[in-house]
Amino acid sequence: MRSGAKVAIVGGVFVVVASGVGYGGYNLWNGIMGGSDGTVSTSGSDGRRTGPVTDEEVTATAKDFLAAWAGGESEQAAQLTNDPVSAGSALLGFRAEAAVSAATITPGPARGATVPFTVKATVTNAGVSKPWTYSSQLTVVRGLTTGRPLVDWKPSVVHPKLKPGASLRTGFAKAGAIQAVDRRGRPLTAEKYPSLGPVLDQLRERYGATAGGKPGVEVVVDAGVEGVPDTSLLTLTKGEEGKLETTIDADVQAAAERAVKQYGSASVVAVQPSTGAVRAVANSPANGFNAAFEGKKMPGSTMKIVTAALLLEKGLVKADQAAECPRTAMYYGRTIGNLEGFSLNGATFGKSFARSCNTAFIKKIDDVGDDSALGKEAKEVFGIGLEWKTGIRSVDGSVPAETGGAAAEQYIGQGTVQMNPLNMASITATAKYGSFKQPYLVAKDLDDREFATAERKLPSSVAQQLRQMMRLTATAGYGTASGVMSSVGGDKGAKTGSAEVGGQTTSDSWFTGYSDDLAAAAFVEGGGHGVDAAGPVVARVLNAD
Structure with missing residues (x-):
C-alpha cells in the first residue's frame, strides 16, 4: 500500500485513505498474511493449506482485493489473484485507460465462494468528471501451488461486459x-x-x-x-x-422481448414475407450475443418445410394424396421413428406434415435419387447459404452435402443442418410469399450493399400446397400447432419442431409460423416440444402486429 495510507471506519464501513483521497476498501495486509490475526491454517507436511476455501478466507480475500483495487494499487491487487499478469494489466487500465480518478467498491454478502460488489467510480477526462456506478462479482479459489486463497481472475471482475482480449477505454x-x-x-x-x-x-x-x-x-x-x-x-x-x-416495428419488438424473457435461453425473429424486412429480433439472455441472428442449431421438424418443398417439386408427393407413414423407416441402416411411435394408415401427405410424421419424409429419400438434393433446394429456393447482408452480422444457415443415414437425418432437421430463428423465419416467409426476399434491418442504399437473390422461386402449385399444409398444421384439430395458433388471426400457417441434442435430457423447442404478412420463428433451448415453449413465443409475436 502506498506510503501514508491509513485504514479508518467511516459510517460503519472500512475506508482506505490514500494521499488524502478516500477509496472504499479493506485492509490489504490481512489477505497477504493469510487471515485477520496473521496466521494460516495448514494441512500437510509442507505447511500448504488444502481443501475448499473457507467462508473466512472468501470474505477476507475479497475485502483485501477490493481494497487494493479501489486504492489504485493494481500490482498488489493482482498478486491476490491466480493470474497476476492479466489482472495487473486490466486493473492498471481501469485507472489509466478508463480514466477512473476515484473509486469506492463495496462488497455484498458472500454466496459460497462468490462475492458480489458495487463499484461507485468517478471518471475524469479533459476536465469533465462524471459518476459511474455498476455491479460485478468475484470468486475466491485456492491457489494450486501456494494453497493461498486467491481471486479467480476473469476480465468480468473489472466489469461484467469485459471479455478476454477486451479492455476499457475512455475518449x-x-x-x-x-x-x-x-x-x-x-x-x-x-x-x-x-x-x-x-x-x-x-x-x-x-x-x-x-x-x-x-x-x-x-x-x-x-x-x-x-x-x-x-x-x-x-x-x-x-x-x-x-x-x-x-425496419424494426417497436410494437412487435416489445412483444418479442416479453416473450423470450421467461426462458433462460431463447431467441425469436419476425420478418415481413413480402419484403424481407426484419420486424423484431429478441434474445434471452440479452447478454451481447445475438443468437437469433448468429446462432447455429439443429432446427428439428421445422426443416420439413424445405423437405416438403423438395418432394413436392420432384412430384413425389401431393398434399391431398396418400403417403406412407409407418411407425419407423430405415435408410442406409439408420432407423428413424415417429414421436411415441405413432403411424398414420392411409393419411394424405398434408396430414402427415401437419402431424409431423418423420417416416413419411424418410420413405421418399430413395425416390429423390440425390442425397444432396435438400441442400440444393435450401439454397436455390430458400436462399440458405447465400451470404445475406442484413446490415449487421448474421449467419444464413447451412445444409452441408451428406450421404446415407446422415442425409436422412437432415430431412427431419437433425444431424448436420444448422439454422437460427432468422433463417427459419425467412424460410417460412418464403413459403408464405412464394419467393425468397433476403432479410434486412436497414435499407441497402445506405451502403450500396447487394442483397442475396435465390436462383428460382417456388412453382405456384408447390407454394399453394406448402401453404395448405402449413394451414392444416395451424388450424386442423390434428395439426401439431393448432392449439398454440388458435389465438392468432388472419391467414395463418405453422410448423412445429423439436431437436434431439446429445447430452440434453430435454429436446430443443422450435416453432415457426405466419399470419398475413408477418412470419416469425423461435428457439428455446431445452424447451421440449415445439408447442411447449417456442410456440407461445411465436404466437405472442404474431399477435402483436
Whole structure:
C-alpha cells in the first residue's frame, strides 16, 4: 500500500485513505498474511493449506482485493489473484485507460465462494468528471501451488461486459452516436429493448459516420477485434446523434422481448414475407450475443418445410394424396421413428406434415435419387447459404452435402443442418410469399450493399400446397400447432419442431409460423416440444402486429 495510507471506519464501513483521497476498501495486509490475526491454517507436511476455501478466507480475500483495487494499487491487487499478469494489466487500465480518478467498491454478502460488489467510480477526462456506478462479482479459489486463497481472475471482475482480449477505454468514440428509430420513426434504445443492445452497437459502428452523427466522449468496452464494435458504458460528453431508420416495428419488438424473457435461453425473429424486412429480433439472455441472428442449431421438424418443398417439386408427393407413414423407416441402416411411435394408415401427405410424421419424409429419400438434393433446394429456393447482408452480422444457415443415414437425418432437421430463428423465419416467409426476399434491418442504399437473390422461386402449385399444409398444421384439430395458433388471426400457417441434442435430457423447442404478412420463428433451448415453449413465443409475436 502506498506510503501514508491509513485504514479508518467511516459510517460503519472500512475506508482506505490514500494521499488524502478516500477509496472504499479493506485492509490489504490481512489477505497477504493469510487471515485477520496473521496466521494460516495448514494441512500437510509442507505447511500448504488444502481443501475448499473457507467462508473466512472468501470474505477476507475479497475485502483485501477490493481494497487494493479501489486504492489504485493494481500490482498488489493482482498478486491476490491466480493470474497476476492479466489482472495487473486490466486493473492498471481501469485507472489509466478508463480514466477512473476515484473509486469506492463495496462488497455484498458472500454466496459460497462468490462475492458480489458495487463499484461507485468517478471518471475524469479533459476536465469533465462524471459518476459511474455498476455491479460485478468475484470468486475466491485456492491457489494450486501456494494453497493461498486467491481471486479467480476473469476480465468480468473489472466489469461484467469485459471479455478476454477486451479492455476499457475512455475518449472520443470511434463512431458518431445514432438515434435508431423503428419503421414508424419511434426511438429504439437498449434500455427499453435490451435485446437490441448488440444490434444498435453494430449499427452505430457501421453507419455512425453516414448517419450524420458526431462522436462524444465515452467509457467503452473496446473488444480488441477488428470489425467488432465498441460497447458504450458511460457518456461523459454527448456527441451529435445521427438518425438511422431501421425496419424494426417497436410494437412487435416489445412483444418479442416479453416473450423470450421467461426462458433462460431463447431467441425469436419476425420478418415481413413480402419484403424481407426484419420486424423484431429478441434474445434471452440479452447478454451481447445475438443468437437469433448468429446462432447455429439443429432446427428439428421445422426443416420439413424445405423437405416438403423438395418432394413436392420432384412430384413425389401431393398434399391431398396418400403417403406412407409407418411407425419407423430405415435408410442406409439408420432407423428413424415417429414421436411415441405413432403411424398414420392411409393419411394424405398434408396430414402427415401437419402431424409431423418423420417416416413419411424418410420413405421418399430413395425416390429423390440425390442425397444432396435438400441442400440444393435450401439454397436455390430458400436462399440458405447465400451470404445475406442484413446490415449487421448474421449467419444464413447451412445444409452441408451428406450421404446415407446422415442425409436422412437432415430431412427431419437433425444431424448436420444448422439454422437460427432468422433463417427459419425467412424460410417460412418464403413459403408464405412464394419467393425468397433476403432479410434486412436497414435499407441497402445506405451502403450500396447487394442483397442475396435465390436462383428460382417456388412453382405456384408447390407454394399453394406448402401453404395448405402449413394451414392444416395451424388450424386442423390434428395439426401439431393448432392449439398454440388458435389465438392468432388472419391467414395463418405453422410448423412445429423439436431437436434431439446429445447430452440434453430435454429436446430443443422450435416453432415457426405466419399470419398475413408477418412470419416469425423461435428457439428455446431445452424447451421440449415445439408447442411447449417456442410456440407461445411465436404466437405472442404474431399477435402483436
